[in-house]
Structures are given as C-alpha cells and as structure tokens.
Amino acid sequence: MRSPSEVHLRLEHVTKRFGETTAVNDVSFEVPRGSFATLLGPSGCGKTTTLRMIAGFYDPDHGDIVLGGKRINELPAHRRGTAMVFQDYALFPHMTVKENVAYGLRVAGVPGADRERRVHDILQFVGLGGLGDRWPNQLSGGQQQRVAVGRALVLEPQILLLDEPLSNLDAKLRVQLRWELRALQQRLGMTFVYVTHDQDEALSLSDWIAVMNAGKVEQAGTPWEIYYHPRTSFLADFVGAVNLVPGTVQKLTGDEAVIAFGSRAIAVRVPSGLALAVGREVRLCVRPEALALRPPSADPDGVRLPGVVARRAFLGDLMRYWVTVDGREWIVDQPDPGAAADFDGPVTVAVKPERIHVIAE
Numbered sequence: 001m002r003s004p005s006e007v008h009l010r011l012e013h014v015t016k017r018f019g020e021t022t023a024v025n026d027v028s029f030e031v032p033r034g035s036f037a038t039l040l041g042p043s044g045c046g047k048t049t050t051l052r053m054i055a056g057f058y059d060p061d062h063g064d065i066v067l068g069g070k071r072i073n074e075l076p077a078h079r080r081g082t083a084m085v086f087q088d089y090a091l092f093p094h095m096t097v098k099e100n101v102a103y104g105l106r107v108a109g110v111p112g113a114d115r116e117r118r119v120h121d122i123l124q125f126v127g128l129g130g131l132g133d134r135w136p137n138q139l140s141g142g143q144q145q146r147v148a149v150g151r152a153l154v155l156e157p158q159i160l161l162l163d164e165p166l167s168n169l170d171a172k173l174r175v176q177l178r179w180e181l182r183a184l185q186q187r188l189g190m191t192f193v194y195v196t197h198d199q200d201e202a203l204s205l206s207d208w209i210a211v212m213n214a215g216k217v218e219q220a221g222t223p224w225e226i227y228y229h230p231r232t233s234f235l236a237d238f239v240g241a242v243n244l245v246p247g248t249v250q251k252l253t254g255d256e257a258v259i260a261f262g263s264r265a266i267a268v269r270v271p272s273g274l275a276l277a278v279g280r281e282v283r284l285c286v287r288p289e290a291l292a293l294r295p296p297s298a299d300p301d302g303v304r305l306p307g308v309v310a311r312r313a314f315l316g317d318l319m320r321y322w323v324t325v326d327g328r329e330w331i332v333d334q335p336d337p338g339a340a341a342d343f344d345g346p347v348t349v350a351v352k353p354e355r356i357h358v359i360a361e
C-alpha cells in the first residue's frame with residue numbers, strides 16, 4: 001500500500017510570464033497521491049496557466065514540475081501521463097461521441113479492436129452508454145461534460161486536470177455533477193487537480209485546496225483549515241461570508257492573547273505559528289454562523305455584544321442579520337428561519353471565544 005501522504009505532484013518555485021504580466025509568480029505546492037486537489041481563486045489569478053504548465057501546454061519561465069518523483073519540465077504533453085478536461089469541453093463538433101472519445105487513442109496508435117473496447121468501457125463508466133453515436137450538439141451540457149471527462153480518462157492518465165469543468169452548467173446540474181466527479185475520483189483512486197473560482201465547489205469537493213491570488217498561492221490546506229483558519233483577510237473573505245473586525249493585541253500569556261476591539265476586549269487562542277506582539281494590529285475573523293442572536297436581556301455563555309439589527313435577509317436555509325455593534329456591522333446567520341425566533345431592534349450577539357480566529361498580516 002502506498003502511504004496516503006505520498007506526494008504525487010510537486011511544483012517548486014514555478015513562475016510564468018506573458019510579456020509584462022506575471023501570470024504565475026513563484027508558486028510551490030505538493031499534491032498527495034490519490035487526492036482531489038483544487039486550485040481556487042478569482043478570475044485572472046493564474047489557475048489555468050498553472051494547470052497548463054502541469055499539462056505541458058506552457059513552459060514555465062522558472063521552477064520545476066515534478067510528477068511521481070520525476071522532473072517533467074522537458075517532457076512533451078502527451079508523454080506526461082496527464083490528461084485535461086477543458087473549461088469549454090473543446091469537443092470536436094464534426095465527430096460523434098465515440099469518435100471524440102477515441103480520438104486520443106487513435107493519435108496514440110492504439111489498434112482498432114482495443115480502441116473500441118476501451119471507448120465502450122469508458123462511455124459506460126461515465127454514464128453515456130448508448131449515446132456513442134450522437135453528435136455533440138445533440139447532447140445536454142452535462143452530457144457534453146461527461147464526454148470531455150471520458151475523452152480524458154480513456155487515455156488512462158496518472159493524473160486528471162480539470163479546468164472549471166462545471167462553470168458552463170446551470171446551478172442545479174452543477175451541484176449534481178459535483179458529486180458525480182467526486183465519486184468518480186474516489187472510484188478511480190486517481191489524483192485530480194481541479195480548478196475553480198467557486199468556493200462552495202472547492203470546499204465540498206476537495207481533500208486539499210490551494211487558494212491563489214494575483215499569481216501566488218496564499219494558503220494551501222484542507223477545506224477545514226482554509227475555512228476556519230485562514231491566514232489572510234483576502235482568503236477569509238474569498239471562501240465565504242465573514243466578519244473581519246480590526247483589533248489590537250493588548251496582552252499575551254502563553255498561547256492566549258487579549259485583543260482589544262471597539263470599546264471591548266476578548267481573550268482568544270493564538271493560532272500556532274502566528275507571532276504576535278503587544279500593540280500589533282490584528283483582525284478577529286468570525287464566521288456569521290458561529291454567532292448567535294439572543295434577546296437584549298439574555299446572558300449567554302461567552303462574550304455578549306449588545307447591538308441593534310440594521311437589516312436582515314431571508315435566504316431560505318438561513319436568516320442573515322446585519323447587527324450594528326459599536327458602530328460596526330456584524331453579519332450573523334441564524335439557521336432554520338422557519339423554526340427560529342425572529343429578531344429586530346436591540347439584540348445581544350453571543351460569541352464563544354473559541355470560535356474567533358486571529359489574523360495578522
């Protein structure tokens with residue numbers, strides 16, 4: 001058995017420039033074998049460029065790409081053991097589904113009978129058995145996406161690269177296909193490197209996420225680490241709604257810090273690896289669902305922040321409140337509005353210190 005933490009893909013100080021633009025700027029990361037790894041970031045941050053360098057479509061200006069312990073910078077794309085699913089699927093419109101899937105095998109010189117068997121098996125595998133003779137324009141968006149995945153998988157790659165494969169689909173189908181892709185990856189035990197700008201998609205699919213911003217990796221880790229222990233405000237904000245409250249370190253004892261904010265102070269745990277000093281400007285990072293609303297007279301556990309409801313929005317699965325506390329708006333999410341108390345006017349925002357994460361940049 002392979003150790004689950006074995007590194008399958010490694011980028012070391014990879015940089016790519018297009019003229020004046022540094023699309024990817026000194027990027028390093030390691031992807032464990034058999035994991036669903038995601039590059040997440042806003043449009044233009046360098047995700048596609050990174051993926052294309054792994055695939056061998058672009059040469060890096062600096063740095064190394066190491067796959068399975070072997071440096072592959074000089075290997076041509078078709079000899080890397082990678083296959084790519086493109087954002088727009090890039091199906092050949094003048095070829096049937098079968099011919100699209102067979103194309104790569106034909107180019108690789110796989111003999112006819114073997115080719116037919118592999119195409120047949122893959123079409124069954126991706127749920128397109130029986131549609132092999134259709135043309136791409138006779139397929140739904142979801143089916144086209146499956147052809148694109150089948151066309152990549154039929155090459156039996158070591159690693160599958162997927163560039164925003166769900167972004168052209170409508171919301172409901174996108175969510176459904178997420179689970180299909182995840183199930184597929186687990187069935188194959190294959191390393192997937194997936195690119196998306198959608199944080200829900202990244203959080204729900206991935207074993208590992210690297211969040212990119214302006215050509216750099218801001219942070220890499222499990223979805224849990226990225227969501228609850230972001231190291232930067234950009235990252236905290238990018239992966240979901242968040243309260244980022246400015247404060248100052250007032251006192252330090254062991255791994256605890258007292259942070260002054262507004263007219264109050266709160267004792268919180270210092271994240272490991274974060275060097276704080278008294279007087280340092282920080283941000284308290286609190287997810288809206290980690291806060292609770294109580295009547296103004298309540299005396300909940302933890303810290304009470306007296307505030308006033310400024311506005312609220314019914315989002316179906318939750319009620320989002322904006323509550324003014326010390327002249328600053330806090331976002332507070334209350335689950336299950338159908339069963340929860342409704343608040344207006346003066347309230348108490350209750351927060352447990354262990355739900356507060358400190359960011360210092």
Ligand SMILES: Nc1ncnc2c1ncn2[C@@H]1O[C@H](COP(=O)(O)OP(=O)(O)O)[C@@H](O)[C@H]1O
Nearest residue numbers: 018021022023042043044045046047048049050
């Ligand atoms: N072939 C290219 N020529 C010139 N600039 C490019 C090229 N490809 C990407 N870029 C630029 O590099 C940056 C990163 O692009 P890209 O990797 O496509 O980002 P993402 O996939 O995250 O949206 C952008 O500023 C983009 O305009």
Ligand SMILES: [Mg+2]
Nearest residue numbers: 044047048049
């Ligand atoms: Mg892109």
